[in-house]
Amino acid sequence: MEYTIIFLPLAGAIISGFFGKYIGERNSEVVTSLFVSVSAILSIVIFYNVTVLDYSNNLVISSWISSGSLNVNWSISIDALSAVMLVVVTMISALVHIYSIGYMSHDPHKPRFMSYLSLFTFAMLTLVTSDNFLQLFFGWEGVGLCSYFLIGFWFKKESANAAAIKAFVVNRVGDLGFALGIFLVFYLFGTLNYNEVFQLIPETLEKELIFLGIHINAINLVCILLFIGAMGKSAQIFLHTWLPDAMEGPTPVSALIHAATMVTAGVFLVVRCSPIYEYSELALNFITIIGMSTALITATIALVQNDIKKIIAYSTCSQLGYMFFATGVGAYNVAMFHLFTHAFFKALLFLGSGSVIHSFKNEQDIRQMGGVWKKLPYTWILMIIGTLALTGFPFLSGFYSKDAIIEFAYLRGNTTGYYAAGIGIFTAFLTSIYSWRLIFKTFHGKYNNQKLKKDSMHESPMVMILPLVILAIGAISSGYLFKELFIGHESSYSFWKNSIKFLEPLNTNHPPTWLMLSTPILVISSIPIAYYLFIKNKTILEELIKNNKPLYKFLLNKWYFDELYNLIFVKFSKNIGLFFWKKIDVGIIDRFGPDGISGLIKNLSIRAVKFQSGLIYQYAFVMLLGFAILLTLLIFK
């Protein structure tokens, strides 16, 4: 069964990618969607087996690399953690496949698109079912590659190509950290297999490394290096710049890769490595700080963006920040819970916005929308459900997972925990504001589009709405249904078992009531605030912008990260590359090397030619001179 789950998407990718031409577009769509759907159903079966029947498995497919003491296998490992990921990945993927049939109906390259989606699913599955760091890295790079293909899917668009390369290269910066982390793991433990590594940890706690003369605790270093990899993939602050640009790809891609699955791989990595992270207070604090900064900063950026997909992309960054600081305060299961619920409502929001974009004929600017809620009733309702779930409206999925994160951060009881809780609450408020801004600007108010007549708007086809409905059901109920299983005091330990390690059991106290109430109250009250600001009385906002022009610009330009990086890294690399080439290779090495030598020889030979003048007295003079020198030398010796 495990083989089927993992290799069906690959088979679909191959069939659609190489034989799409022969079997036709419709068939490739059907084949890929069907295969992934079967995977999804089987994954649910596995999930059921794991939860109810205590099933776990570690299949070794074959050996991959073995050199000296290094042995790495291709494997499929099933435990609670990978079962959760399996369900998330295959389910969202199946829905996105089906949705894409409608969304991409006008695209001439459908088989290629479906093939990439399936290939991505395969890579993601190898990532989550690995039993060692190297296969994880394989999946990690594999999903990065598919993301590269899919962002640049519309290869004629210059901006799409640029975004694709940016995504890949920025991720590679994170991968550098990740790779070094893997090397260090092998150096310390002599193996890359999770279980073996995790068992050896207690013996390595005291080990120190010397790097550039600084003593560093080895475990801390491992944790931070691995986390740098996670930062790249999960678009955390400093390495987040690729994610908003990645919205150049088709919207189903954004839903699948850049919201529900790939970007959560970093969270998965940290949770998977909880047996290491538990021993590194330093790394956990670092993660908390990065996580909460990301949550806050990207939420502020999301407030002022005008591209519907970019708003949701920044919102994704922000939610990933939540997940990270949940892991940072040691609540790995809560992070996984938020990952799980987030997959539903964020995919819902993205696919919903895709439906909007589809209806507006590829318009993405929310200033060009408005007033169409009656025209797109299903999309409207579904988007509202997504927004409610995202903002944590009581009893929808986000309410359970996000509030739990804030509560556990508070209960952690240390300074970073308190900060995290405070920032979590504030960010929840911002989230609510920007999310409702999106809804109001897109669906309500005046109709602002000049190019399209309002009457020409129509709802998307059923093949697109149906996946949205399923996601909406998930967004509404997944929190309530799985709360006990994922984060319940007793039940969750028996569910996660060894896949997550808690050095000390999580704090079971009840958080103070004011804390539990503050977020829902803020979230609910922000709806009328947003309505007032964005629909009723826009002058307040205009005044605000006018009075705080620098701040507004700062946010609109995304804190100038892109400009800064461009200046520091891109321009610098290019200039220095040019310098090395023109000045050193050509200017020094060639000039004094081969060209210099050949020039010298030429010069010498020209002189030697001159020397042979044919005049006897010159020869005689030289002979005499030589003779004299020789004699002098002999005498003085």
Place this chain on the structure above:
Amino acid sequence: MNFPILSSLILLPTIGALFIFFSKTNKTKYQSSKYVALFVSFANFLLSLYLWFLFDTTTYEFQFVENQEWIRGFINYKVGVDGISILFIILTTLIAPLCIISVNATIKKNLKGFLVAILLMETLMIGVFCSLDLVVFYLFFEGGLIPMFLIIGIWGGEKRVYSAFKFFLYTLLGSVLMLIAIISIYWMTGTTDVTELYEIGINAKYQNLLWLAFFSSFAVKTPMWPVHTWLPDAHVEAPTAGSVLLAAILLKMGGYAFIRFSLGLFPIASDYFVPLIYFLSLVAIVYTSLVALMQEDMKKLIAYSSVAHMGFVTLGIFTITQQGIEGSIFQMISHGLVSAALFLCVGVVYERMHTRLINRYGGIVTIMPKYAIVFMIFTLGAIGLPGTSGFVGEFLILIGTFKKSFLVATIASSGIIFAAAYMLWLYRRIIFGELIHEDLKKMIDLNQSEIFILWSLAIPILFIGFYPEPIINTVEISVNNLIEMFNSNLQINLAKNN
């Protein structure tokens, strides 16, 4: 004595070359000579596979050894293979027929001569990888210069003479020093037999000087920074098949020789010079990657990326760890396949458009989808994505390096970012984007023989990426033995000094 399989491997291409040279063919009908060359080189490939099949992976001893007296009491013609060398022979015999298939109407003058040069080249390269006598090695090693010199000088582009001389000048400089070193080894020990020298050992006092002499030759061939500047010029001017041979095989001679001779004969000096090699390798990785980023000529870009990739190789070798050396050998095989393929890919579009300037292309994915697919596979191989052969090599090298020095490994690992940047940027500028140059529209997609050549390289790249076992298994014991020998030598020397 058994069937002399190694000598057959060495001589077969020469026989083919002689046959082509002396056969009378009509100048306009070059096909028949091409078929002869193809037949011979393909037979050689099968023979080398048979050799691999017979090869015993459970021993580090040299196998299939042939030892013939050549000059009485002085030089023996001695050949043999172990786990380290056999793979290079297979690489050579695989690349040669592909090169010959790729030869077509673009070689306008004296096609017969060109084929002869390729076949002679094959002979010499195989000779390099299996010779077990320093003098024999030297002859093959430097002999390889001549056909390459001719390939660039006769069939090259506009600046061919300059490039050919630059190539010659660089390599000659190193080889003179190496010859002197070989002669002095003979005077010191009375033999040039490699296996005997392994046993006798060379006096620690002279090792450093001798190492440097060998190094100067190997470093040029590898090429290492700063003696790399001949490579981009040579590549740019060489015809496609020449570039392929140069990148895939000629560059591997340096790395192979480092393992076989520098580590094997001069362990103490090798140990002493490790920091130098690390430094030069790191410069090669970072510096040439940055230079590659800025290239406007496809071939130059790939040539510079070769220097960076070979930087990983030299780094791995001198970590003197199991993973490092195995990774280096793997990386050389991988780079042989990947760079050969990349140069063939450049050749494909060059034949159609007669330009290698990157900005003359763009948006050709719609016209040449098949080309776009294979080119992507090779690009990924060059980037070192897991699942391609490039990853396994780099990963093993870096994990070996990490054992020795965190700092070096960290700097070297930054190469993975640069490689992604320059290769993907190259790919994007050629394949993706809007089709702005009208003349590109008349390009046709890959023909049958091109598909055959490129997929014959793509399949092994992917296969050994997913399942590197056959390669690693073959080299394992020999590398292990080399390291043990190396370490025991160091220990003996240490004991002596105390």
